Amino acid sequence: MYSASVLRKKFIDFFVDKGHVQIESSSVVPYNDPSLLFTNSGMVQFKDIFLGNINPKDPLYSVKRACSIQRCIRAGGKHNDLDDVGKDNYHHTYFEMMGNWSFGDYYKKEAIDYAYEFLVGELKLNKDNMYVSYFDDGVRPDLETKEYWMKYMDESRILPFNKENFWEMAEKGPCGPCTEIHYDRIGGRDATSLVNKDDPTVVEIWNLVFMQYCREDDGLKNLKNNFVDTGMGMERVLSILNDVHSNYLTDLFLPIFSELKEHSSKDIQEYSDGENEIDMAYRIVADHCRTIAVCLNNDVFPSSTGRGYVLRRIIRRAIRYAKEILKVDSLVKIVEHCSNSLDIELGDKIYAVEEEEKLFLKTLEKGKLYFNKISKEYDRVFPAKYAFVLYDTYGYPFDLTKILCEEKGLTVDEKEFNEHKEIAREKSKKKVGQEEYYINNEVLEKIKALKETDDNFKYEEKILFAQSLLMLEKEEINSKHSILVTDKTSFYSEKGGQVGDKGYIIFLEKDGDYNDITTSLENIDLDKQYGYMEVLDTQELGAHILHIGNIKGKISKNVKMIVDYIRRDKIKKNHTATHILNSILRRKYNSEQCGSLVAEDKLRFDFKGKGANIKEIEEIEKEVNDIIKKNYEVKTEIKNYNETEGIIKLKGEKYPDKVRVVEINNMEELCGGTHVSYTGDIKLLRIINETGIAKNIRRIIAVTGNKAIELTELANNFLQNPLEYNQEEIPVLEKYKIEENLKLIMKNKIKNKKEEINKIVERLKNDENIINYNSNNKKEVVKDLNTISSYFKKLSKEAIIYSKIEEEIFFIAKGKDSIDKITENLENIKMGGKEIVNGKGLLKKNSNLFKH
Numbered sequence: 025m026y027s028a029s030v031l032r033k034k035f036i037d038f039f040v041d042k043g044h045v046q047i048e049s050s051s052v053v054p055y056n057d058p059s060l061l062f063t064n065s066g067m068v069q070f071k072d073i074f075l076g077n078i079n080p081k082d083p084l085y086s087v088k089r090a091c092s093i094q095r096c097i098r099a100g101g102k103h104n105d106l107d108d109v110g111k112d113n114y115h116h117t118y119f120e121m122m123g124n125w126s127f128g129d130y131y132k133k134e135a136i137d138y139a140y141e142f143l144v145g146e147l148k149l150n151k152d153n154m155y156v157s158y159f160d161d162g163v164r165p166d167l168e169t170k171e172y173w174m175k176y177m178d179e180s181r182i183l184p185f186n187k188e189n190f191w192e193m194a195e196k197g198p199c200g201p202c203t204e205i206h207y208d209r210i211g212g213r214d215a216t217s218l219v220n221k222d223d224p225t226v227v228e229i230w231n232l233v234f235m236q237y238c239r240e241d242d243g244l245k246n247l248k249n250n251f252v253d254t255g256m257g258m259e260r261v262l263s264i265l266n267d268v269h270s271n272y273l274t275d276l277f278l279p280i281f282s283e284l285k286e287h288s289s290k291d292i293q294e295y296s297d298g299e300n301e302i303d304m305a306y307r308i309v310a311d312h313c314r315t316i317a318v319c320l321n322n323d324v325f326p327s328s329t330g331r332g333y334v335l336r337r338i339i340r341r342a343i344r345y346a347k348e349i350l351k352v353d354s355l356v357k358i359v360e361h362c363s364n365s366l367d368i369e370l371g372d373k374i375y376a377v378e379e380e381e382k383l384f385l386k387t388l389e390k391g392k393l394y395f396n397k398i399s400k401e402y403d404r405v406f407p408a409k410y411a412f413v414l415y416d417t418y419g420y421p422f423d424l425t426k427i428l429c430e431e432k433g434l435t436v437d438e439k440e441f442n443e444h445k446e447i448a449r450e451k452s453k454k455k456v457g458q459e460e461y462y463i464n465n466e467v468l469e470k471i472k473a474l475k476e477t478d479d480n481f482k483y484e485e486k487i488l489f490a491q492s493l494l495m496l497e498k499e500e501i502n503s504k505h506s507i508l509v510t511d512k513t514s515f516y517s518e519k520g521g522q523v524g525d526k527g528y529i530i531f532l533e534k535d536g537d538y539n540d541i542t543t544s545l546e547n548i549d550l551d552k553q554y555g556y557m558e559v560l561d562t563q564e565l566g567a568h569i570l571h572i573g574n575i576k577g578k579i580s581k582n583v584k585m586i587v588d589y590i591r592r593d594k595i596k597k598n599h600t601a602t603h604i605l606n607s608i609l610r611r612k613y614n615s616e617q618c619g620s621l622v623a624e625d626k627l628r629f630d631f632k633g634k635g636a637n638i639k640e641i642e643e644i645e646k647e648v649n650d651i652i653k654k655n656y657e658v659k660t661e662i663k664n665y666n667e668t669e670g671i672i673k674l675k676g677e678k679y680p681d682k683v684r685v686v687e688i689n690n691m692e693e694l695c696g697g698t699h700v701s702y703t704g705d706i707k708l709l710r711i712i713n714e715t716g717i718a719k720n721i722r723r724i725i726a727v728t729g730n731k732a733i734e735l736t737e738l739a740n741n742f743l744q745n746p747l748e749y750n751q752e753e754i755p756v757l758e759k760y761k762i763e764e765n766l767k768l769i770m771k772n773k774i775k776n777k778k779e780e781i782n783k784i785v786e787r788l789k790n791d792e793n794i795i796n797y798n799s800n801n802k803k804e805v806v807k808d809l810n811t812i813s814s815y816f817k818k819l820s821k822e823a824i825i826y827s828k829i830e831e832e833i834f835f836i837a838k839g840k841d842s843i844d845k846i847t848e849n850l851e852n853i854k855m856g857g858k859e860i861v862n863g864k865g866l867l868k869k870n871s872n873l874f875k876h
Contacts, residue, residue, distance in 0.1 A: 025266055025274070025275055026262065026265040026266050026274075027275050028120075028258065028262055028274065028275055028276050031147075031258060031261065031262055031265065032093055032120075032122075032258070034146060034147070035091070035093065035122045035142070035256075036091060036093065038142050038146055039089075039091035039124050039138070039142075040091065042089070042124075042138060043089050044089040044090055044091040044124055044125075045087050045089060045090050045091070046090075046091055046092070047069070047084070047087075047090050047091070047092040048092070049092060049093060049094045049095045049120075050063060050068065050069040050094065051063065051322050052095050052096065052097050052118075052318055052319065052322050052324075053322050053323070053324060053331065054068055055069070055677070055678065057071065061099075061330060061331040061334060062096070062097035062098070062099065062331060062334070063094065063095070063096055063097065064096055064097065064098050065094070065096060065121060065123075065255055066092055066093075066094035066096070066121045066122075066123035066125075066253075066254075066255050067123070067125070067253045067255070068094075069084075069092075069094070070084065070090070070125060070127070070253075072084075072566070073127050073251075074197075074198045074235060074251055074253075075197065075198065075468070076248075076468050076469075076472050076566060077565055077566040078566055079564070079566055079567055079680075080476060080566075080567045081680035081681075081682070082678055082680060083665075083678065083679070083680055083681065084678075087127065088126070088127050088128065088129040089124070089125070089126055089127075089129055089130070090124070090125045090127070091122075091123065091124045091125070092122075092123055092125075093120050093121070093122050093123075093258065094120065094121045094123065095118070095120060095318060096118070096119055096120070096121050097117060097118050097315060097318065097319070098116075098117060098119075099117040099315065099334050099337075099338060106334075106337070106338065106341075109307070109308055109311050109312070110304045110305070110307045110308035110311070110345075110423075111304065111423070112222075112224055113224055113269065113270035113271055113272055113307070114224060114227055114257075114259070114260055114263075114270070114271050116259060116271070116311050116314075117311055117312060117315040117338060118311070118314045118315035118318050119257060119258065119259050120257075120258040120259070121255045121256065121257065121258070122255070122256045122257075122258050122261075123253070123254045123255045123256065124138065124252070124254050125251070125252060125253055125254070126251060126252035127249070127251055128249035128250065128251065130252065131234065131250050131252060132168055132169055132172060132234055132252075133172050134252075135232050135234070135252045135254065136169070136172045136173060136176075136203070136232065137172075139205060139230055139232060139254070140176050143205070143229075143230070144176075147261070147265060149207065149264065149265075150211060151176065151177060152211065153207055153208040153209075153211040154177065154181065154205060154206070154207055154208075155181045155182075155183060155205075155206040155207075155208065155215065155216060155219050155226070156173050156177070156181065156182050156183070156203055156204065156205050156206070157182075157183045157184070157185045157188065157189050157203060157204045157206070157219060157220065158170050158173070158182065158183070158184060158185070158189060158201070158203045159184075159185065159186070159189035159190050159201035159202065159203075160184035160185065160186065160189075161186050161187075161190070162186075165184065166189075166201040166203075166234075169201065169203045169234070170182055170184075173203070180216065181216065183216060183219055185220060188204075188220050189201060189202050189203065189204065190202065191231070191233045191235075191253075192239060195239070196238075196239050196240060196241070197238060197239060198235045198237070198238055198247060198251070199235065199237050199238070199239050199244070200233060200234045200235040200236045200237050200251075201233075201234055201236075202231055202232060202233040202234065203231075203232045203234075204220075204228050204230070204231050204232075205228070205229055205230040205231075205232075206219050206220075206226055206227065206228050206229065207226070207227060207229050207260075207264055208225065208226050209224075209225045209226070209227070209263075209264065209269055210225050224269070225269070227260050228257075228260075229256060229257060229260050229261050229264070230254065230255070230256040230257075230261075231254065231255050231256075232252065232253075232254045233252070233253040233254065233255075234250065234251075234252060235247065235250065235251040235252075235253060236250045236251075240466070245466070248469060248472075259271040259274070259276060262274045262276065272306075272307055272310065276365075277310050277311075279361070279365060280310040280313065280314070280358065280361060280362060280365070281306055281310060283357065283358055283361040284306060284309060284310065284350065284352065284358060287352045287353070287354075287357060287358070288346075288350040288351055288352050289350075289351045290302050290305075290349065290350045290351060301349050301427060302349060302350070304345075304423075305345040305346070305349040305350050306350070308341065308342065308345045309342050309345055309346045309350065309352070309355070309358065310358075312338050312339070312341060312342035313342060313355060313358045313359045313361075313362045314362045314366065315335075315338055316335065316338060316339055316342070316355070316359050316362070316377065317359050317362040317363040317366055317368055317370065318366065318368070319331075319335045319338075320359075320363075320370055320373040320374070320376060320377075321363070321366075321368045321369075321370060321373070323618055323632065323721065325373075325376050325720065325721060326339060326376060326379075326380045336380065336419070337419060339355070339377065339380045339381075339384070340380070340384045340387075340388075340419035341419065341421050342355055343355060343380075343381055343384050343385075343388070344388065344419070344420065344421070344424055345424070346358075347385075347388075348424070354377075354378070354381060355377055355381065356374055356377050356378055356381075359374060359377050360374060372720060373720060375720075376720070384419065387418055387419060388418070388419075390418060391414055391417075391418030391419070391420050394410075394413070394414065394418065395410075395414060395420075395425070395428055398410045399428075399429070399432050399434060402434060403434075404433075404434065404435065405434065405435050405436065405437070406425075406429045406434040406435070406436040407436075408436060408437045408438075408440035408441040408443075408444060409440075409444060411425045411436050411441045411444075412441055412444035412445065412448070415441075415445070416448065422436075422438060422441055426438075463496075463501055463565070467496060467500065467501065470494060471494065471509060471565060471566075471568050472566065472568075474493045474494060474509060474568060475493065475511055476567035476568060477509065477510065477511065477512060477513055477567065477568045477569040478511065478512040478513075479512070479513050479515075479516075479517065479569050480512075481512060481513065481514040482513070482514055482515065482516045482525075482698070483660075483698065484514065485514070485587070485589055485592070486514070487584065487585070487586065488512065488513070488514040488584070488585040489532075489582065489583070489584055489585075490510040490511055490512045490513065490582075490583050490584075490585055491510060491511045491581055491582060491583065492508060492509075492510055492531075492579065492580070492581050492582075492583050493509045493510055493511055494508070494509040495507075495508055495509075495575075495579060496508075496509075505560060505572050505573055505574060506557070506572075506573065506574065506575050507570050507571065507572055508529060508557055508570075508571040508573075509568055509569070509570060509571070510529075510569075510571070510583060510585070513562075513569045513571070513585060514585050514587050515527065515559065515562040515569065515571060515585065515587055516562060516587075516592070516697075516698055517562045517563055517564040517569050517570070518561070518562065518563055518564070519564060519696065519697075520674075520677075520695060520696055520697050521602075521619070521620035521621055521622050521697075522595060522599055522622040522697040522698070523595065523621075523622065523623050523624070524561045524562030524563055525559070525562045525587050525588065525591075525592060526559055526560060526561070526562075526587075526588045526591060527559050527585070527586050527587040527588040528548065528550070528556050528557065528558055528559060528586045528588075529556060529557040529559060529571060529573075529583050529584070529585050529586070530548070530553055530554075530555075530556045530583060530584040530585075530586065531553070531554050531555035531556060531557075531577065531578060531579050531580040531582075531583055532554065532580055532582040532583060532584060533554035533578075533580060548586065550576075553577060554577060554578055554580060555575070555576065555577030555578040555579050555580065556575075556576055556577060557571065557573045557574065557575050557576075558573045558574050558576070559571045559572070559573040560572055560573040560574070561573070591624045592698060593729075594624040594625070594728075594729060594731075595622055595623065595624050595698065596698050596699055596700045596705075597700055597705065597706045597707070597728040597729045598622050598623065598624070598626065598627040598726075598727075598728050599622045599627070599695075599697045599698060599699055600658055600688070600699045600700045600703065600705075600706060601627060601648065601652075601706050601709050601726065601728045602620055602622055602627045602629055603686060603688060603691065603693050603695070603699075604648050604651050604652070604688060604691070604703070604709075605627075605629055605644070605648055605709070605724065605726070606629065606631075606672065606693070607672070607688075607691040607693070608644060608647045608648060609629075609631055609633070609644070610672070612643075612644070612647075613633050613634075614633075615631040615632055615633040616631060616632045617629070617630070617631050617672075617674060618630040618631055618632055618721055622697065625727070625731065626712075626725055626726065626727050627725070627726050627727075627728070628723060628724070628725050629723070629724045629725075629726070630717065630721060630722070630723050631721070631722055631724075632720055632721060632722075633720065633722055634720070634722070635714065635715075635716055635722055636714055636722070638756070638757065638760050641711055641714055641756055641757065642757055644711070645709065645710065645711055645755075645757065648709045649708060649709055651688070651689065651703055652703045652704060652706045652707070652708065652709065653704065654689075654703065654704075655702045655703055655704030656688050656689040656702065656703045657688075657701070657702055658686065658687075658688055658699050658700055658701055658702060658703065659686070659687045659688075660684055660685065660686055660687070660699070661684070661685045661687070662682055662683070662684055662685075663682070663683055663684075663685050664681060664682065664683075665679050665680065665681050665682070665683050668683060668685065668694060670692075671685060671692045671693060671694055672691075672692065672693040672694065673693075673694050674694075677694075679694060684696050686699055688703060689703075706728050706729065707728065707729050707730070707732065707733065708728065708729070708732040708733055708736070709726055709727070709728050709732055710726060710727055710728075710732040710735055710736060710755040711724055711725070711726045711755060711756050711757075712725055712726060712727055712735065712753055712754065712755055712756060713725040713756065714756060732755075735753065735754050735755055736755060736758070738752065738754055739754040739755055739758030739759070739762070740758070742754065742758065742762050743758060743761060743762060743765070746762050746765040746766050746769065747766075747769070749762050749766070
């Protein structure tokens, strides 16, 4: 059998020999790209290169040729194969994409030459079984590509297609024609009519995209450089090399089938091409368990939003098929088997599958009840809208709802079901992807043509005079704010979890203004300035820093940059404290950072691990504050990246050849952010929240500096007067103590109340007179009076107990004899001088509590 490992090695060796740099697969969670749920193609990690946003310090900046085998997931968003998996033998939610790229180096001819040489020369595929497509929209056909292919095959197998052969990254951005290579698994026939028809015997194996345009609002524009972006499905090629008609009959899936057989009472057929539910279930469970393993390894856990929700759907779909059709009790062993074959170590993360199984089995039962209830109302057709409810709310894939319908002799309209899905998808689109500004290709080229921004001044914290290079007005970038690019800047741009700086950029009317070295924002009279920009945010775009804000007055070339250093100081405290916290959590709990936010008002730190109890939170706080009190120097040093082994790094972060190392008392971490000079500058750290945000992912929110001191003082006041506490934001430790004190106070209060009530009851047994029950709390009185009334059943005499609060009178009338006897005497009862009328229906038979 031709193995996947042999194919991987052949691909990489071939392109490295052609001068390509091998790039390791990036995470299936895209780095710094909120537009994607998952990495869905090999080009994702090169996106900044295509967009022209690549930072010169990025290790990919100088790469001209690259090759990679990228781990991909297509189960959400634009590229979503989830619902196709299992129905055929060549779609997958998780797959490996083999690709080669040219960044302004070679183009169409070489890309086609390499593809043909690898497939026919290296892999020995039969060229007579190959068909290729090229772009032809009837206006500008890609005849250049067609001509290059005619060197290798007959024109009859070079087929024109329209939109199928024009690839676009998104609605706007880089795009271009592509040529696809299709392979006829059967051969010895004319299969031209089956190309691009989703026929399982003629499958696309390689797509070569030639990015030469950028789509803008007003049409296509040529890119400055041409790029090659290719992607080949490893699973499909592997099945062809093994001369089998299914991707599932390779060493990627057959071992999983064997594992499934061990746990299932339903055996699969010799070949997994069948359309029966058992064959389909085997394919679905095998595919999904691989995806589950990869997601968990990349710290994606089941949740109700985003990629966590996609994973939840995948797990539930696998559970449904495994349990209902294959009679497999649990996915855990299957996922563990997949993780081993993928060379993944899941450890405790596998518990996420166990917990989701427990949760879903309850939901599954509810879904069955829902289906049974609805299906009883229909004789022939099960409404598609209810099928969508099962899909969206209970996690039932359509094909499984279809099976349930067939069991009851019902049909369900798949087309209408898909319409409901599409409506839901469009609604969800409106909630995401809201950009504050849009830089089209023309503007991007303007920025790229500028001298790169020198931002080395961001650590110096002093006045900086610079020159304005480019002003982008609101209308030009479709934004509420303008953008200013300068030759140098003292503003820190958002990255590494630290927010961007705010402040002011003053436009200078004349050169003499350079003598003004005012640095404090408080000392600047903005009304007297020639003009200025209020900087609301600072962002990085490739080699340039964008100052985003509002312009007032006139603009000029010479500017004075004044960062809000009071705000920056708060951010610095939080950033250094984050490093200390990270180091302590790693040492104590072997935790791993998953994300962070360093803002002016707080720090937020996400990490892998279990929740901390109150004692552990106290220990963490104490260790952080001990380091703060010892006032260690915070040192920074520039090192070569290859010299940083053993130093803390962020998973998934891209680091240049030269990196900045921050060191605190022998604790080292790579970081480009701003920090205090000594740990004592932080003053104090207080944790105000510790909670779970996903399975095995915890979040700590903390404050430092004066805010930490203020919240501590506030919390101490509440400790002295716990009844005044009303859920204000205070440190976790004091909050815990206050809540414990409140529990004790309430316990004593209840005890005293019971004693008081017991005394009243004793008096009721013997006293002929009306007994006044006093209470000062309107919220408590009803409960108290009802408690007293529970004793009345034992009384032989009638009784009325009442309370008056803020002119509102509450009373109970109850007794062994008829309540009417009590009602007769109500006119004679006066409470605090206020006469109670005889009821007018207020007192009804068997009533206990009345309010007048």
